[in-house]
Amino acid sequence: MSFPRQPPRCAVLHSPAWPLIAAIVHNPQIYAPSQPLAVFDAQRVSCCSPAAWGEGVRLGQRLRQAQGACPHLVVVPHDPQRDARLFEPVVRSVGTLVPLIDVATPGSLLLATRGPSRYVGGDDALAIRLIALATTGVNTLSESLDIEAVLSAGGGMGVGIADGRIAATLAARSAAHRGTPIVVPGGASATAEFLAPYAVKVLVSVAGCPPQLIDLLERLGLRQLGDIAALSPTHLVDRFGSIGLVLHRLASGTDDTPPATVPPPVDLSITRVFDDPIWQLDMLIFAAKSLTDELGTYFHERGQICTRMRIEADSEHGETSHRVWYRSQGMHSSTMLDRVRWQLDGWINGTDPPSAGITMLRITPTEIRSDAGTQEGFWGGRSQADETAARAITRVIGFLGPQGVTVASWNGGRDPRQVYDMIPVADLGSTAAAGEQLLLRPQDDSLADLNLWPGSLPDPAPAVVFHEALSVAVIDRRGHSVSVSGRGLVSAPPATLTLKGANHEVVAWAGPWPVEERWWDERSRRVARFQLVVQVPDGQRAYLVEVFAGNWWLTAEYA
Numbered sequence: 001m002s003f004p005r006q007p008p009r010c011a012v013l014h015s016p017a018w019p020l021i022a023a024i025v026h027n028p029q030i031y032a033p034s035q036p037l038a039v040f041d042a043q044r045v046s047c048c049s050p051a052a053w054g055e056g057v058r059l060g061q062r063l064r065q066a067q068g069a070c071p072h073l074v075v076v077p078h079d080p081q082r083d084a085r086l087f088e089p090v091v092r093s094v095g096t097l098v099p100l101i102d103v104a105t106p107g108s109l110l111l112a113t114r115g116p117s118r119y120v121g122g123d124d125a126l127a128i129r130l131i132a133l134a135t136t137g138v139n140t141l142s143e144s145l146d147i148e149a150v151l152s153a154g155g156g157m158g159v160g161i162a163d164g165r166i167a168a169t170l171a172a173r174s175a176a177h178r179g180t181p182i183v184v185p186g187g188a189s190a191t192a193e194f195l196a197p198y199a200v201k202v203l204v205s206v207a208g209c210p211p212q213l214i215d216l217l218e219r220l221g222l223r224q225l226g227d228i229a230a231l232s233p234t235h236l237v238d239r240f241g242s243i244g245l246v247l248h249r250l251a252s253g254t255d256d257t258p259p260a261t262v263p264p265p266v267d268l269s270i271t272r273v274f275d276d277p278i279w280q281l282d283m284l285i286f287a288a289k290s291l292t293d294e295l296g297t298y299f300h301e302r303g304q305i306c307t308r309m310r311i312e313a314d315s316e317h318g319e320t321s322h323r324v325w326y327r328s329q330g331m332h333s334s335t336m337l338d339r340v341r342w343q344l345d346g347w348i349n350g351t352d353p354p355s356a357g358i359t360m361l362r363i364t365p366t367e368i369r370s371d372a373g374t375q376e377g378f379w380g381g382r383s384q385a386d387e388t389a390a391r392a393i394t395r396v397i398g399f400l401g402p403q404g405v406t407v408a409s410w411n412g413g414r415d416p417r418q419v420y421d422m423i424p425v426a427d428l429g430s431t432a433a434a435g436e437q438l439l440l441r442p443q444d445d446s447l448a449d450l451n452l453w454p455g456s457l458p459d460p461a462p463a464v465v466f467h468e469a470l471s472v473a474v475i476d477r478r479g480h481s482v483s484v485s486g487r488g489l490v491s492a493p494p495a496t497l498t499l500k501g502a503n504h505e506v507v508a509w510a511g512p513w514p515v516e517e518r519w520w521d522e523r524s525r526r527v528a529r530f531q532l533v534v535q536v537p538d539g540q541r542a543y544l545v546e547v548f549a550g551n552w553w554l555t556a557e558y559a
Contacts, residue, residue: 007164007254009186011113011123013094013130014172016155017047018107022086023076024150025141031076033146033153038066039076046078049153083107084342086141088350091323093137094130102308102326106342110168110326113161127159127181140351160184163191167253169206170198191253196226200251207250208329213243225251269364270294277316277357281341281348284313284358288340289333291363296333299368305330308367311343316356321347324366336363414456414515416465416544416556457529462544462556469553472545473498474506474532484528484547488514497534497543499554504534512547531558 015021019039024031031037036052038045045066048057056069067073083106091109095101097120102110117126134157139147151157160171162184171182171194184194200217202225203209222228228236228251236244270291278284299305308326325331325339340363347353396405406422413419474482476492483491494506511530518524527548533540542558 009113009117009123009161009163010110010165010168011116011126011130011159011161012108012110012165012168012172013090013134014158014160014169014176015107015151016158016173016176017049018087018154019047019078019083020049020076021138021150021154022083022106023079024153025086025138025145026082028142028145031074033149035074036070036072037074037076037153039078041078047155050155051153080106080338081342081345085346085350088343088346089140090134090137092352093133093140097129097133100324102324104326108169108172110165117161123161123183124181127161127183130159131157131181158182162194162253163187164253166206166250167191167195170195170202188252188254192226192229192251195251195253196224196229198225199223200225200228203247203250206328208327209247213240217247228252268295268298269362271360271362273360274358277359279348279357281344284344284361285337285341288344288361288363289337291361292333292336292340295336295363295365304368305332306336306365306368307331308365309336309339310362310364310366311340312360312362312364313344313347313358314360315354316359317354319354319356321354326367330369414517416457416462417467417469419456419461457544460558463559464557466555466557469546469555470499472552472554474530474545474547474552481552482547483550484512484514488512488528494530494532497532497545504536506532506534507540508533515546 017039020031020037023037023039024033033049034051036049036055036057038048038052038057040046040063043062045057045059045061047059048066052066052070052073055073057066057073058069061069063075087103087106091101091103094109094111098111098116100111104110113123113126116129117123120126120129135147135151138151156176156179158172158174158176158178159181160168160173160175160183161181162168162171163186167184171184175182184190200214200223204211204214217223217228222231228247231248233245233248236248238244240247272287272291274287278287295306307328307330308324309331310322310324313321321343323343325343327335331339340361344358348358393405404424406424408420409423411419411421474494475496475498476482477495478492480492482494485491490512494509497504497506509530509532512528513530514526514528516524516526519526525548527546529544529546531542532545533542543554544556544558545552545554547553
């Protein structure tokens with residue numbers, strides 16, 4: 001009988017709401033530690049400050065639910081690049097003690113404790129030392145702020161030390177809430193006892209288990225990790241397949257690495273050497289995309305996936321940036337490219353940038369496992385909606401070309417046709433560093449000063465915006481064209497709208513709203529907007545029209 005391998009002892013440094021800390025440090029004039037802050041990702045609360053939590057804001061809430069609980073909630077934009085760039089000083093500070101660090105996400109890192117613990121005098125002393133180093137790293141970002149208040153707004157910093165990544169991560173999260181480090185005694189029994197009371201839902205965030213699988217476990221009555229650990233691994237394998245054995249190891253704390261892990265080939269490291277040093281971040285990301293695409297194709301053809309990789313970059317003057325990235329769910333080519341962009345952006349645009357251009361970029365996968373999928377449904381099979389949608393979009397792009405599939409990105413402006421830009425989906429994740437970023441319209445009143453467009457349309461926005469305005473005619477009851485004077489006075493009330501040769505009676509109207517742009521150059525534009533409600537055969541419709549240089553144009557239609 002073979003006994004499960006005991007995982008190595010690990011230390012995890014975790015900040016529950018690092019995006020809030022990064023936002024406060026990055027824009028202290030907008031965000032204050034005392035404000036109720038919340039970050040929204042995919043239209044739901046991903047993290048919030050203690051002040052927002054005290055008002056009733058909870059993770060997973062939608063914007064209206066959160067604002068209903070806290071009307072004065074301040075929404076912080078979701079910006080992974082900002083979070084990764086500002087987390088780099090923390091990683092460097094911890095790196096003065098431990099050179100080999102795994103960065104899971106901005107705000108969370110892991111390291112092996114065998115050497116550092118002996119050096120500083122034990123696990124308890126190591127936990128205190130890590131907190132001090134992390135605080136020093138945050139302090140280098142801004143010396144004018146109250147670091148204690150900033151850290152408290154982000155939920156503090158927690159350090160957990162235990163056997164294995166899962167137990168150490170859960171210990172770090174509990175330590176952040178408790179305010180003191182948590183050191184779990186060594187040994188399989190102590191680790192299993194520590195994990196037993198945790199709900200199975202934690203496996204979604206700390207181990208990458210799909211929510212559908214967790215929902216199935218709860219419906220079967222397995223609501224805590226101790227419930228899974230108490231079952232026989234044989235029964236779990238019979239019911240869930242290979243994922244059952246992984247679940248048992250995760251819940252019992254005996255092993256938190258997939259059993260199908262395989263060593264990477266010795267020649268898998270991919271290096272790109274630049275004869276001419278490169279300064280521009282977008283050019284480096286473009287070069288890195290070919291490397292990540294090559295690795296992604298390699299793993300896909302062999303049914304494997306990379307869970308840990310090392311990224312190295314050297315400058316012409318010998319400066320280096322080395323970082324190890326880990327993701328339990330695995331990293332595809334786009335995910336690898338994100339890590340490269342985060343690291344290079346944090347280095348080049350950080351507090352200690354290289355003094356010369358980049359001459360070498362190397363990506364080395366260090367941990368690979370079989371991409372066996374997961375059994376999520378009751379009758380087996382693989383259901384990954386996101387990946388299925390991505391594959392469908394990729395096929396459509398293959399038929400229509402890289403510019404054929406686009407998505408709306410908020411741009412701002414007074415003209416409804418300029419508020420959103422259509423960005424090719426193929427460019428997202430590949431040329432984001434060059435400016436192709438998908439932006440959502442800010443919903444928070446605190447950002448009004450940053451996104452103020454005098455003369456823009458008030459809510460609700462039109463449902464349909466025509467890319468090319470339609471020529472129309474607006475006449476009064478005497479049959480004369482309605483005009484607007486330089487002082488914004490209407491010659492007569494609008495009575496009829498002529499669209500594509502058909503006359504429609506105007507039953508209600510509002511305006512005019514003058515808009516004058518770029519009066520100082522040849523691109524000057526002066527228009528007057530009207531909202532017209534007209535009678536059509538199937539009811540009434542509301543239009544947005546404007547008069548420009550004596551001509552009338554229909555630009556948008558309301559729902």
